[in-house]
Amino acid sequence: MQVINDIKAIPKVQKYRYFLIILASASMLGPLAFLPQLVGSDDLCGSLCMRRFYLYFPGMSWEDFFVHVNAAAIGVMAFSLIMLTTLFFGRMWCGYLCPVGGLAELSSRMLNDRWKIEFRSLPQVQIRYGYFGFFLVAMPALGISACSLCNFITIPRLIEAMSGEYRGMVFLVSSVGMVNLGLLLLLGVFASKGRAYCQFMCPIGAADGLVNRIGANFPFARRIRVAKERCTGCNICARNCMCGAIKMVDKIATVDQVSCMSCHECVDVCDWNALAWTTPPSHKVNEPKRIKKNTEIFPLPNWQAIHFDVNKGGDTKAGPAVSWVSVVNAMILLTVISIVIVGSFL
Structure with a gap:
């Protein structure tokens, strides 16, 4: 069968990586979610939240800040461990263990390429850290909670809704739920390679990327x-x-x-x-x-690589052609950001 042949063709390292992603998803997300249950939680919120501790709101005192840290103590320790691991070995959490980004990637890879949107040509670093600055500064100043744009809560609530649980269905029909679900689909499932959300909007990924570069x-x-x-x-x-x-x-x-x-x-x-x-x-x-x-x-010391000429028969002095794919992708991304900002106030 073609499916079996495709699986056999997957390189060994990628098979291990996919296995770890599936294992992490089964252990952290419903219906099993036995890792959150070990600390008395049913999802990755509350004490397991890795984003809550660096939220700041106008007028917040140091005492309030440490209350946030204590409330998400396990998440703070997990975040610190992720950063330390990244310093030594690279972004292992993002690439091998993150259940949300990993599931989006696996879902995207199962789709036909004609249904996918190519985001990789966009200026990722500028968009990512522009949003990261918005997340750290503008959102607290406007009184917008990080929970409003959290993909770590979207998938658990989606699983709950699919199983008929009331909490999950209420979340998905809310403005916050619809915005997050739309982002998960557009920047995850229907994105080429499935990692656009990770690259553009994940604050943990943004911090992880900085540590990766420094280390x-x-x-x-x-x-x-x-x-x-x-x-x-x-x-x-x-x-x-x-x-x-x-x-x-x-x-x-x-x-x-x-x-x-x-x-x-x-x-x-x-x-x-x-x-x-x-x-x-x-x-x-x-x-x-x-x-x-x-x-x-063993080529000679003056060996040079043979490269394909991308300007065959063309005028090398002519200006670069307009990449309409990039233009369309940029328009889509701007639309997404607008939806996020508007949806956060609804």
């Missing part, structure tokens, strides 16, 4: 890194990156550590072993060495 320079930190002397500029890693974290600079792949989730997919698709999850190189390789399909090739 990338430490000699002990493992990250997805490019061996420039092996890269041929084929662009296959950039096309397959679910986060849009890989760009071609001077025809060599470059990983943006602010966006990279260390999912290992680029490593799996690279035929030349130019990418690896590793620490920074301790020495510079003088002699280029490329390995493809277990055949070692």
